[in-house]
Amino acid sequence: MKPGYKTIYEQYRHSITSGLLKPGDKVPSVRVLASELGVARKTVETAWAILVGEGYLVSQGARGTRVNPDLSLGGEKKNLPTAQNGDLPLSMAETLRDQSGFLRLGIPSLDAFPYKKWLLLSGKAVRSMQPVEMTNPPLMGYAPLREAIAHYVNISRGLSCSADQIFITSGYNHNLRLILSALGKPDDKVLFEDPGYYFGQQTLKRIASNLHFAPVDNHGLKVDYIQQYHRDARFVFVTPSHQSPLAVTLSLPRKQQLLDWAQQNESWIIEDDYDGEFHYTRKVLPALKSLDTQDRVIYMGTFSKTVMPALRISYLVMPRACVAQFRETGEQTESGQPVLTQKILAAFMGEGHFFRHLKKMRTLYSQRRKTMLAALEQVYPGMFNIEVSDGGMHIIALLRTSTQDVRLAQIWQQHQLQVSPLSRWYNQNPKRYGLIMGYTNVRSAQEAIALLQRPAQETRALLSVE
Template sequence: MSGYQTIYQRYKQQILNGQLKPGDKVASIRVLAADLGVAKKTVETAYSILIGEGYLVSQGAHGTRVNPDLKLQRRPPPDNIAVADHELQQLIDIRDNAGHFRLGIPSLDAFPYKKWLLLAAKAVRAMRPEHMLIPPVMGHQPLRQAIANYVNISRGLNCSPHQVCITSGYKQSLALILQTLAAPQDKVVYEDPGYFFGHKLLQRIAKNLHYAPVDRDGINVDYLLKHHQDARFVIITPAHHSPLAVTLSLPRRQQLLNWAQTRQAWIIEDDYDGEFHYSKKVLPALKSQDPGDRVIYVGTFSKTIMPAMRTSYIVLPKKLVNRFHETAEIVATGLPLLPQQILSRFIAEGHFFKHLKKMRSLYQARRQMVLNALHQVYPQRFYVELSDGGMHLVAFLKSGSQDQQLAELWQQHQLLVSPLSLWYAGKTKRYGLVIGYTNITSEQEAITAFKRPYQQTVALLNG
């Protein structure tokens, strides 16, 4: 194949594969010829053919681009992109696709973008040569200080910045904790139902994994003590359970803390949306009630600021700090410094507190919008047990167990709900739809969305 034909085929293939998209700018003839070490005439010939066939358009001084009007048939992703676990792929699709009622996504329309951009500009202008070195594995010190101040005030903790470890997300936090503390045969107990991605991670890294059921008062501690008193780790979401959104009761909190102190076990507290409470009767974090220092507290900014931050944190018992630092030096690399600098300013200057206050009232209103819409469109099909806060609600089926079929049907209409039964590990399950409400801006928007699959939903539920 001659030189121009090679260039022609490469560009055509890139365009057909979707790697070059309509409107994308391509290299100039002079630059590409110099880069490939060929004559300019060779590149000109290839571009002329591509322009003649409609793949490229020449815009004179503005360069050459992929034809903005080019209509290509969308190709499915290669088979090796999809995961083998069907349930996992279903949750990935819900998480990553655009649509209504997405789970765990903070309000994107109400975020203070201008303030964030101003802080980002300040951080960039303040960049110095030492900021180009490897970032500290335990995290940027001003950010650790800001987080310590925040959790001490808002969640009732009593920690120092020395105890805060910055991670790239809940899954890394969980993996780092077990890598640091767990022996291969240590028993790990997880809530049932429990956070789906956490469950999938534990199946891969915890060889001795067991479950304890959750009811309207949170994890059943009596069951835990009867069947798993020898557990080394218990992983819970006490503020708002994931996904049932119930709160761990005070008697059970005390019972669990007493057990951990007696058995010298560890409680991993995932406080993933503990900031979002809608009444004045706010239970503090379990960590704040822990005189024996047996609770390892895990928080995240994915639910309060943006998932793209990929920033979470662990508040460690004092006696574990050195062990975690050593493990982090071996298995972690530290998060990029610039996002940590922006985030530390956002918290330290008080913008984070203001944002959370605004989101609490906004989410409470949006939850009511979705609840009203659900009852209007499907008045006899679901019932909801409202909690004191959170970012989603669970619409339980009044009859039947077809939540997975129903969720798949709604997902075809871009309603990105999750089937509740998919979050269970055991055979005893409840059935319903887990529905996010944080990005619904009006009751009418929710009504319109719920109506899309109405006929098919009624037919399915009527059997």
């Protein structure tokens, strides 16, 4: 059977990522390869166009087409295509390939990570390991990192906490378990946003026996609903800066209403500030915690969006009155986080690289978002409704009339576009339907268009049938 464009594309992509074809190597001309394979020129042209769009190949006019010379290893300028994890060496990219794909949610721009700097700091951190740092890691985290985080959240997120309120953890699930075991009882009522962070719901469904959902509208979590139906809730999980997934901001009156309710009921608000750093059209808003005069908010931050998810470093800001409770729980259930990564991150923050990186990412994300929005309109004119929010790291393309977002997401996933169907993030009706897509690793308009065109035929067929 004659190969289609997809087979040719995949074979060449594999040859490049496996190192069989090296940066700068020439690939056959369209004419030569088409005649060799006995296929139409158009077939080869399509495969080449996608590989060019994704950055694997560069077309040099009369001089032919080559493997992108910028794919060389090492150094900050190295430029591997997104699905192969940006700035990482090829061998690592290969092992990550199973889980990779395009348009993934919540992955920072890996091609823009200051890899050289990180390498330098890593070397320093290893060389400076003291014997005492090789014993048991400190339960609540490496002291210089706790200091650096306290400094950062006070300056950037408007908090006023001290380093001894910081508890370093390994991520969202760790935070949930730690909070509930330090402050909760088995049948405490827990409230979660609807729609809400998909993976958070999955975890809570397993560990919280009395879990309920409260709706979200354009002003964020509906606090009236809580007051009406769940006054007795003990924990409320909320994403006030950019609601996950709708990306709306919790309005100031609702923030106040929520804080007042928590104060009156002695309930805990858990603020998940997972990507609060990324606002593009106005100044970054201070966290809800910055308004919390009664210390009812437990603040959760993560480096997954600002540095990289694989780091597995996140943190809690504990209310002052609860530090001892967290410590006592921690002594029984925790064993601390790896010191080495904490050391590297502490230096990254302490030397100002973190702030610089954030600033750079804000500009980059704002550009990439624009590019992606334009590409969506170009490839799918009028097919989606997009409510552009002020920030965040994803776009929601709402279906106009169809409710088939699960089917549509499956189609896109078959083309390695790892989008998520919005309706799956809801527990109650009414639901909204659409595709949630990350754009932070889409590096050019050309790439955005090439990616979006992959499922275009099937998408049009599905949506026009409705």
